[in-house]
Amino acid sequence: MTHENETQDEPVQDQHSQPDDAKAAGILMQQEADLAGHDEALVLNALHQRFTDSGLHIDEDTLHAHAHRIASLTPNDFSKK
Numbered sequence: 001m002t003h004e005n006e007t008q009d010e011p012v013q014d015q016h017s018q019p020d021d022a023k024a025a026g027i028l029m030q031q032e033a034d035l036a037g038h039d040e041a042l043v044l045n046a047l048h049q050r051f052t053d054s055g056l057h058i059d060e061d062t063l064h065a066h067a068h069r070i071a072s073l074t075p076n077d078f079s080k081k
Helices: 020-035 040-054 060-072
Strands: none
Touching (some): 040 060
8 A cells, every 4th residue: 555645666465375385285175175086197187287387396296195195085076077
């Protein structure tokens, strides 16, 4: 916010920034809801895409472990679609 006769000369910082671990947890929760019980390769591809899009780095072994876990979950009504 600027006051009278003042200008904003610098970018406004992101007002809703989250720590990387919270972003990663959110991605994993969403993928669990969307892809529970799906083919592990499909889950792995989706995880790669989501983490790449978000700019977060997750090591390959951890990514494979999450893909395996999500693929092993019992599908819910939404993930069956």
